[in-house]
Amino acid sequence: MKTVDLDEIMAWEREYRRAFVNTLSGIKAAFLLGTQDINDRNNLGLFASIVHLGAAPPLLGVVLRPPDAQQDTRRIIQINTHFTLNAVSVDQIESAHQCSARYPSDQSEFDACKCTPWFSTHHLAPYVGESPLKIGLKAIEFADVKANNSRIVVAAITEIHLEEKLLGIDGQILPAAAQLCGVVGLNAWHTHHPAKNIPFARVI
Amino acid sequence: MKTVDLDEIMAWEREYRRAFVNTLSGIKAAFLLGTQDINDRNNLGLFASIVHLGAAPPLLGVVLRPPDAQQDTRRIIQINTHFTLNAVSVDQIESAHQCSARYPSDQSEFDACKCTPWFSTHHLAPYVGESPLKIGLKAIEFADVKANNSRIVVAAITEIHLEEKLLGIDGQILPAAAQLCGVVGLNAWHTHHPAKNIPFARVI
Numbered sequence: 001m002k003t004v005d006l007d008e009i010m011a012w013e014r015e016y017r018r019a020f021v022n023t024l025s026g027i028k029a030a031f032l033l034g035t036q037d038i039n040d041r042n043n044l045g046l047f048a049s050i051v052h053l054g055a056a057p058p059l060l061g062v063v064l065r066p067p068d069a070q071q072d073t074r075r076i077i078q079i080n081t082h083f084t085l086n087a088v089s090v091d092q093i094e095s096a097h098q099c100s101a102r103y104p105s106d107q108s109e110f111d112a113c114k115c116t117p118w119f120s121t122h123h124l125a126p127y128v129g130e131s132p133l134k135i136g137l138k139a140i141e142f143a144d145v146k147a148n149n150s151r152i153v154v155a156a157i158t159e160i161h162l163e164e165k166l167l168g169i170d171g172q173i174l175p176a177a178a179q180l181c182g183v184v185g186l187n188a189w190h191t192h193h194p195a196k197n198i199p200f201a202r203v204i
Numbered sequence: 205m206k207t208v209d210l211d212e213i214m215a216w217e218r219e220y221r222r223a224f225v226n227t228l229s230g231i232k233a234a235f236l237l238g239t240q241d242i243n244d245r246n247n248l249g250l251f252a253s254i255v256h257l258g259a260a261p262p263l264l265g266v267v268l269r270p271p272d273a274q275q276d277t278r279r280i281i282q283i284n285t286h287f288t289l290n291a292v293s294v295d296q297i298e299s300a301h302q303c304s305a306r307y308p309s310d311q312s313e314f315d316a317c318k319c320t321p322w323f324s325t326h327h328l329a330p331y332v333g334e335s336p337l338k339i340g341l342k343a344i345e346f347a348d349v350k351a352n353n354s355r356i357v358v359a360a361i362t363e364i365h366l367e368e369k370l371l372g373i374d375g376q377i378l379p380a381a382a383q384l385c386g387v388v389g390l391n392a393w394h395t396h397h398p399a400k401n402i403p404f405a406r407v408i
Contacts, residue, residue: 020259020371026232026384051255053351143347150265157210159208161208162205163206167206173224173227182386
């Protein structure tokens with residue numbers, strides 16, 4: 001087994017360190033985050049740090065990196081509060097990945113990355129038409145990380161649009177049924193497959 | 205496509221709603237979180253909401269659910285600050301899953317779940333000997349979510365112990381090389397496999 005300490009990590013070349021630390025936390029489901037700015041321009045960005053915060057009320061957390069990295073998304077969510085999360089299936093990988101490029105604020109990633117904006121009647125932000133699992137959210141709180149200026153958007157789920165095959169009989173979403181993808185770090189896209197389903201663990 | 209709104213979700217039976225909302229955010233890498241309490245007792249819990257917060261300095265975020273759910277872990281991290289995250293490989297699924305049971309505070313999950321505590325010379329919390337990827341961390345900040353009393357532990361990485369085969373030539377961790385697992389919701393364990401590696405996206 002290889003041991004690496006903090007001094008060694010900090011002495012590494014920047015790109016190597018970035019690849020290492022970004023991949024340490026392992027696979028995460030990939031989502032396209034959709035917003036609409038005050039000029040009715042539709043924006044889209046790739047996010048993989050989405051966490052479950054609670055089921056009643058249904059809350060998700062979205063980690064936003066420091067302001068310089070995701071300036072548009074951060075600013076728009078703060079003003080508009082409405083946004084969408086759209087899961088990425090295996091045939092959307094290239095277009096989703098391209099959404100992580102830094103397009104200028106006046107250019108819609110929907111056009112640049114060939115995604116189709118789709119609106120529901122009850123939500124003010126654009127969904128990705130091609131996505132098999134679309135989640136509508138409203139930001140209700142911001143938890144700030146002082147250590148490096150990251151921000152966790154706490155968001156209430158307002159509606160969900162999903163392909164029927166994604167919904168299991170007991171309420172579970174079955175991501176593999178629509179070939180939903182995850183990403184390890186910034187560029188390693190992965191598919192995933194059920195290995196074992198184990199009931200709620202009890203003390204034995 | 206099926207549409208579900210918030211009223212419908214809140215009207216569902218509790219277990220169905222819990223399964224649905226817990227799985228919405230998709231696959232997440234599974235980790236066993238190791239701590240040692242003030243009586244030198246080694247504790248272990250299953251966590252899947254680990255997020256990357258930054259590479260320099262290397263920071264991870266760990267979402268802790270409201271106090272009643274993960275009381276021991278929450279209390280110990282607040283006092284001791286040192287803890288470990290240990291990735292779970294496919295042959296560890298059963299023992300890792302069993303660690304999510306609510307054992308009494310005076311019982312070590314290491315014993316109950318047949319995991320071997322292992323200590324490095326420079327860290328005050330126990331690692332899981334069997335894990336192919338062990339991360340030593342120190343909590344430096346707590347970001348609280350008022351909406352439901354969740355807490356995000358902001359932690360600095362202090363050291364890493366990993367099997368050599370996990371480390372790619374460019375610094376990337378390759379989780380599939382050690383059959384590391386992810387979990388969807390609370391009980392659906394998944395393996396994952398590389399689909400596509402795409403370089404950093406640029407505006408085209």
